[in-house]
Amino acid sequence: MTTSTKSSRRRHRARKVLWDRIAYHGIGLGTACFFLAPFAVSFLASFRPNSESGSPPLPPWPRSTISFDAYQALDTFGAGIWQHMVNSLVVSLGTVVVTVAVSVMAGYGFSRYRFPFKNVLFVLIIATLMIPFQSILTPLFIILARLGLNNSLFGLMLVYVTLQLPFSVFMMRNAFDAVPKEIEEAARIDGVRDLQLLVRVLLPLVMPGVATVSIFAFLNAWNEFFAALVLLSSNDNFTLPVLMSAVRAGRLGAINWGAVQAGVAVMVVPCLFVFLLLQRYYMRGLMAGAVK
Amino acid sequence: MTTSGIQTTMSRRRPRRNPGWRGLLYIAPAMGLVTLFFVLPVLFTVWMSLHKWPLLGAPKWSGFGNYIRMFQDQRFFSALGFTAYYTIIVTIAIFAVAFPLAIFVEKQRPLVSAYRTVIFLPVVVGLASASLLWVWLANVDSGLFGPLFEMLGLTTGRLNLLAKFDTAFLTIVAMVVWKIAGFTMIILLTGLQAIPQELTEAARIDGARRWQRFRYLTLPLMRRTMALALILSVTGSILAFDQFYIMTSGGPQNKMISVVYYIFNQSFVSFNLGYGAALSIALLAILVAISVMQLWLLKVGDERP
Numbered sequence: 219m220t221t222s223t224k225s226s227r228r229r230h231r232a233r234k235v236l237w238d239r240i241a242y243h244g245i246g247l248g249t250a251c252f253f254l255a256p257f258a259v260s261f262l263a264s265f266r267p268n269s270e271s272g273s274p275p276l277p278p279w280p281r282s283t284i285s286f287d288a289y290q291a292l293d294t295f296g297a298g299i300w301q302h303m304v305n306s307l308v309v310s311l312g313t314v315v316v317t318v319a320v321s322v323m324a325g326y327g328f329s330r331y332r333f334p335f336k337n338v339l340f341v342l343i344i345a346t347l348m349i350p351f352q353s354i355l356t357p358l359f360i361i362l363a364r365l366g367l368n369n370s371l372f373g374l375m376l377v378y379v380t381l382q383l384p385f386s387v388f389m390m391r392n393a394f395d396a397v398p399k400e401i402e403e404a405a406r407i408d409g410v411r412d413l414q415l416l417v418r419v420l421l422p423l424v425m426p427g428v429a430t431v432s433i434f435a436f437l438n439a440w441n442e443f444f445a446a447l448v449l450l451s452s453n454d455n456f457t458l459p460v461l462m463s464a465v466r467a468g469r470l471g472a473i474n475w476g477a478v479q480a481g482v483a484v485m486v487v488p489c490l491f492v493f494l495l496l497q498r499y500y501m502r503g504l505m506a507g508a509v510k
Numbered sequence: 511m512t513t514s515g516i517q518t519t520m521s522r523r524r525p526r527r528n529p530g531w532r533g534l535l536y537i538a539p540a541m542g543l544v545t546l547f548f549v550l551p552v553l554f555t556v557w558m559s560l561h562k563w564p565l566l567g568a569p570k571w572s573g574f575g576n577y578i579r580m581f582q583d584q585r586f587f588s589a590l591g592f593t594a595y596y597t598i599i600v601t602i603a604i605f606a607v608a609f610p611l612a613i614f615v616e617k618q619r620p621l622v623s624a625y626r627t628v629i630f631l632p633v634v635v636g637l638a639s640a641s642l643l644w645v646w647l648a649n650v651d652s653g654l655f656g657p658l659f660e661m662l663g664l665t666t667g668r669l670n671l672l673a674k675f676d677t678a679f680l681t682i683v684a685m686v687v688w689k690i691a692g693f694t695m696i697i698l699l700t701g702l703q704a705i706p707q708e709l710t711e712a713a714r715i716d717g718a719r720r721w722q723r724f725r726y727l728t729l730p731l732m733r734r735t736m737a738l739a740l741i742l743s744v745t746g747s748i749l750a751f752d753q754f755y756i757m758t759s760g761g762p763q764n765k766m767i768s769v770v771y772y773i774f775n776q777s778f779v780s781f782n783l784g785y786g787a788a789l790s791i792a793l794l795a796i797l798v799a800i801s802v803m804q805l806w807l808l809k810v811g812d813e814r815p
Contacts, residue, residue, distance in 0.1 A: 250628040273652065321540065348801040475649065486643075493634040
């Protein structure tokens with residue numbers, strides 16, 4: 219008698235757990251679909267031939283044949299898609315390299331040395347976070363012109379590096395703070411000093427911090443639109459987002475939606491790839507920013 | 511003997527003092543960039559805002575003329591009003607989506623990290639890319655939403671989402687929620703996970719219902735995290751530009767001009783650089799005020815037990 223009620227209760231509970239699980243994953247998959255679907259629809263639609271690219275994506279995949287018409291159409295805008303991809307890549311990778319170099323040095327300086335106004339200078343760098351760069355673009359435009367860097371990818375890169383500095387210097391200082399001083403002293407006794415010490419001995423130890431700084435620098439520079447729109451004036455120098463805003467504006471009132479889909483794919487795929495590859499370091503940076 | 515002893519200690523001490531200057535050397539590149547591309551432009555903005563500054567030709571001193579003009583500029587105030595409206599709606603929408611998501615992905619279960627990753631994916635793509643993607647999805651002829659709603663029988667005839675203010679606004683809010691909710695979710699998740707397990711257990715043993723535990727335990731302990739997420743969402747929304755520029759080009763009847771968009775128009779379309787600088791100072795003041803409030807809010811959160 220008692221055993222049968224017990225077993226029925228157990229069966230009841232097992233069924234409840236099963237239903238819970240089904241409900242949970244039902245909601246989970248539905249949510250995942252909502253967040254994934256726009257990417258999937260656009261990506262699939264970008265392989266439709268010209269004849270289909272103007273019609274609604276119902277269904278999104280190419281119905282007749284897979285074609286690269288959309289990508290070829292995209293290539294007719296501006297100076298060709300390769301040129302603009304190279305522009306974006308040069309700016310983004312340049313931003314990564316310079317940001318890492320500058321912030322590693324600054325992080326090391328702030329972590330290991332004592333000098334006048336140290337705290338004031340550190341707070342000054344961090345405080346730039348409070349000021350939106352959107353509000354200082356006009357003078358930036360003029361200063362860059364005075365330096366002969368108007369409409370130049372190098373100038374744009376320097377601006378991006380500056381925007382990355384508060385976060386990057388903060389990250390790198392914390393990374394160096396976490397390295398025990400004994401390692402440095404041991405290396406010093408062995409006769410390694412200064413830059414050599416920094417590059418040979420300490421840099422490998424702060425690599426996780428460098429990875430975090432790099433991924434944020436890359437994604438922010440690759441995705442940035444407003445500063446690029448204002449600071450770049452000639453067609454040939456446009457980065458991908460600026461090119462795509464021209465594609466979206468259309469020619470003679472007609473918008474080539476195939477080219478838009480292809481452009482979205484070109485802009486989005488590197489971001490997703492970099493993120494999925496280096497997710498751990500990205501999340502570390504996010505947490506550091508959030509906990510701070 | 512003694513002097514030489516002093517001298518040796520002096521000379522021994524000198525290399526120790528030197529690193530001070532070496533430290534400055536290490537931070538010099540960072541300081542140079544921040545000075546040249548941040549401190550100088552901020553001061554320059556103040557200076558420009560006191561001038562009538564055309565693109566070509568000499569700037570003319572105008573004192574507070576630009577600021578007086580600003581307070582009489584109806585379009586600037588409607589841009590401010592629209593930005594405030596957008597900020598409030600979008601922040602509420604993001605929280606309404608992100609909070610349940612954070613609770614949903616809080617506990618370790620099979621597949622939960624996959625859900626987290628997928629929900630977070632739109633965060634890493636650019637706002638410009640996301641706007642471009644959604645402006646296509648919302649297009650009346652070639653997009654997804656209009657034809658899909660018609661096919662499902664939700665609308666009679668095809669709905670042009672971007673033609674009217676309300677539907678266009680709704681589309682942009684939906685896009686931003688899709689793009690940002692994952693970010694807010696992760697921030698809130700760190701707060702949720704920081705709540706000690708024992709507290710929730712104790713509350714459960716004391717007979718607190720799920721809603722009561724949420725209301726009287728989770729929410730108060732999340733104050734600091736929520737303040738942070740709130741501030742990030744508010745400051746981000748006030749600076750919104752990409753979505754209005756790319757998706758609606760300022761919207762039906764120019765109703766979707768945000769503050770940054772208006773500054774952009776004044777500075778780089780009409781080339782009233784001085785007036786644009788004055789508007790920038792106003793924007794800067796608003797954001798610094800919010801940042802100060804942020805520090806205060808976070809500190810208030812600290813003082814609570």
